[in-house]
Amino acid sequence: MPEHPFPTAPEEDRTLSPHTGYSRAHWEATADRLLASALRYATPGHALIDLPGPPSKSGVRSDGLEGFARTFLLAAFRSAGASGKDPHGFLERYTAGLVRGTRTPGRDDAESWPEIRHHGIQGQPMVESASVALALRLTAPWTWDTLPAADQDRVEQWLRGALRHTPAPNNWYLFPLTVAGFLESAGRGDAETRHAIERGLALLEGWYQGQGWYSDGDGRSFDHYNGWALHFYPLLHAHLAGDRALLDELGPRLREFLDGFALLFDANGAPIHHGRSLTYRFAAVTAVALGALTGQTPLAPGATRRVLSGALRHFLDRGALTADGVLSLGWYGPHEATLQRYSGPGSPYWASKGFLALLIPPEDPVWTATESHAPVEGPDRALALPAPGLLVQTTGADGLARLHNHGSYKLGPGEPERAPGNPLYARLAYSTRTGPTSASNTPDNHIALQARGLRSARIRVNPLAAGPDWLASWHRPVFPEGGPVLPSARIESLTLARGRLELRVHRAVAVPAGTPVHHSGWAVALAPGAAAETEQAAEVRLDGPEVTSQLLGLYGWETQRAVRAPQGTAYGPWALVPELTGTVGADPGRTVFVALASLTGEPGAAPLAGQATAAVDGLAVVVRWADGARTVVDFGTGVPSVTEEPA
Template identity: 30%
Template sequence: MNIKNKQDLEAYFQKLIVPTKQYRQPDNGRLKLGTSAAHYDSDQAQIEGFLRTLWAVGPMAGNGDYDLKDFRYYINAITHSTDPDDKNYWGEVHDFDQLIVEMAALAVTLIETKAVFWDQLNPQEQDNLYNWLAQVNSIKVHSNNWRFFRILVNVAFIKLGRPFDQQHLTDDLELINSCYLKDGWYFDGNPQQMDYYIPWAFHYYGLLYAHYMKDEDPLNSGLFVERAKKFAQSFQYWFDDNGAGVPYGRSLTYRFAEGAFWSACVFTNVEVLTWSQIKYILLNHFSYWQAQPIQKNDGILSIGYGYENLYMSEQYNSPGSPYWGFKAFILLAVAEDHPFWKSTPQNPKRQNKLLIEPARMLLTNVDGQNVQLFPVGQWTAQNHAAEKYSKFVYSSRFGFSVTKGNLGLDQGAFDNCLAVAERGTEHYFSKEINLADEVTENYTQQTWSPFPKTIITSTIIPLGDWHVRVHEINTARSIEIADGGFSNKTFNGHADDYQLDDIQGGAAFTSKIGTIETINLYGFNQVHAIFSEANTNLIFPNSLYLAAIQSCAPGKHLLISAQFGGVNPANQVPTVSITDNQIIVNYQEQQVNLSKKIL
């Protein structure tokens, strides 16, 4: 059932929050929501599980939209857990500590619930709570979006009339501003990383700062609002008309936090698009997630994306981590008479293709059915970085896969990337860090090396639901090549249970999700269906992808494939012509001319 109004969204929130109550402990700010581990200890993981629910509960309680009797549980748990003499004390916070992250939800809660929470505490309880949070001003904090956690704590101190650290506030804001690029885009401390942390962290916290500090700091507040308005113009392209955001980058277990930026805009009353357009994107997004099997049997949010899946997780994902997505529920603290709730949803008019220059990516959003994101130059030294940042394309409809093992094309799950192995081995490698790259309005181009003595330049040309890949290869080794296309949903990994459609030059496969096609335009030998290992694709537990295959002797080679992902089978195919110096790609009325680089 689609989420159409505030009552529908409240019902979904209740479906998610109620199961956490079975894990409550009296006077204890901890929730033990599972048995898997993160890089921090189990105690901090339990504190995280408790505090992350405050992203929704705190603002809702402050606005009278949360049961204040139930909110007493939170007040009691927090006052006991910030008392250094209490057995349930949360403890000391150290440099770069995970608890720095969790302080932000508590800080916002204190601001939003001052009358019903802070003002009701006795002086000792206030001192304990203040002193526990104030530890953040005497420890080291990562030089990225984490600085906003300390910013929000100091903003809370200002609003509570408590001493705050002006020097840290100034320095942290300066650091955040140093990460700004243009057109609303930041980088997250790493110049090669532009992902969902820009909307759900930089802009989300920036809007909260502007909301709380517009009088005390009009300069930075104005900057954060203006940047959010610019950012929305391109970020709207990340969502298809089914409500799905394009899965890309790390921390995707936070799921509907993908839409938290839009919720923050409503909460802070910043109309970055029309309210009707924001409502269309945001409620569609919640509707999409409501239909996904993302809760475990006990109702707790699982680690994973479209289903429970630890393979895709990061080292900082504990059983309570998915509740970071509750940031999106800040929308429920917005009164029902707000123009957002009164508006009629309206699909924004979006062009078919968009170059986001500061983020170094192209997006296509043809007919609103399959957002395709083509990035270049993105990289971080974190789990599954090659899969989460360095594939040729990412899809809102077909997702992407993470590698489960390093033997063979099925364990590697090499959808939407070129997999390369030395002949005689089953150890395939895909693109990681680029040696050089370029993005234009017509294509992305990346030069890379899977291993020594092999250099590849891959040029990717988006053409609606199609895209063409031109691979120029110079190798001193005998190698095996597999150019994987989009994944598609299956119900098991048994090849005999499925029938491929033969098409000229390649193959197609259709499921209820849609159709994928892979065609050899030049140089490939054949197209195979690869049944990936279970639980590798982020959206489908079982999946296959089509791959164009070729063996290459030492020397220079040109390989060109066309890859399709759409709702219905394609009715027209791109073509290619080759001269001594140029490669010309044609599709419908589009033509792209490429100069050969390696050959």
């Protein structure tokens, strides 16, 4: 295949799509470009796609299968969305690779696929089996149905490895469900396939927490897997199978999920930067596309396309592709801290899930209606989601979304808490324009105690209370090795959103008097050596190219400064972090700390000084806002409570 077989991208259509310029043709052209670039790295028999880059922990052979499976899914969305049209012959190559890879699974040669084993013991192929099975289900008339019976039998035998081995205790149980769904659609269902489907759906039911949110396994892991896995696999299975009962059960959950989740896409198209596997990038729009495909969405068609195309263009415009058209391991360009141990060169191609949008028919209003504003571009919003413990905060003037975390963490029920924790889960807040600092740098959006020269981590986040515009949680301060264990110690934290402002209140419980406390705000990627500005030594202010971060101590804090983060964030190689420092006292009022934070994309943001004042009476915090309104946060009732009085 020639290196540049396709024309350049279509011209922008600013009449149909005034915000992004993208039409369905841009999605198709992007899919073609991604496939053509990836297929250049296929083995001679097309069974593996060995993309350049460091291997994952699963090894090169598994990575080659990953490259095949995830791009096969992209080719399936592309062709199925075009009613089987495949002008570039992509499916022919994938069908040939499918036959070659399953001819002698497990053999140590140039083409054979690894066998599917248990999670932790050659388990990664189970993940990829779901992409293979779903791609076959979508393209059966042009792939599966063209195979001789003997080849079909070998493919089936390989796929059944996913039904006979143990998945990871989370969304992995939906991979056997997806495999079983394909086999049943191909007339090869039996008790084994039915068990895999019923088991997956039963576990899913146990993980459902309400408000459209599933935990990724037991515990409280809430992140993008909720959209691109936990909603995606079972609801798409129900849609393809025409299972009305299952659609009626799962569909409304997706609709409710999208009510809040759709707010977490920036006006510039960026999804929220929170949780693992962020290198999947525009896969974040999978649930938005699924809602439109199944009719389970609160979004108007023009708003749906605004979110879909906004995310796709956001990454394409910011260097997600290497010079040869391959998706890099990172966020914009390569970024190691965005990755996990399971990330290999083919991993970013789970971004293919975003191309589920191509299954929406070309004549659907999602593609024909005029593109409208994204949900984030509406009025300022503060939306508390107590089920996952997440507070969504958006501001229409700058189109910026923030996510305050008071309930999500990546830790199984029986796993011990160990510092420093995972920066992609442990922070108090995340946004669409900032990323967390690395685990070895000063953490952003964090509250920590200091003892023996070490700072504590926030790992398991326990919800405490909620209101319409606020959430509260507590955590046990955990020190790195060499640090103390403080019996019964905990830190209670509350965030209240008001326009662009964030009221942050913390209480130290059973913490020895004299213990230093550090609280940080939003990290900003800046040019190396940049300095922070202060407003008469009152607040720390960081003016970046796209955002301004501000942090002001209202009560309990003694000093403020900006701390360097030389490993930077996903948004730049070097960053600064605003930080406040105080000391825990013996009196109840000296155990409470109050701060005002802000992250904004509006230029010339007004100083925080003067926006609010705080006074503390025992364990009650009284905040008076500049407009005359009053907020009382009371920790003295056992569970934090908030009373708000308008101006």
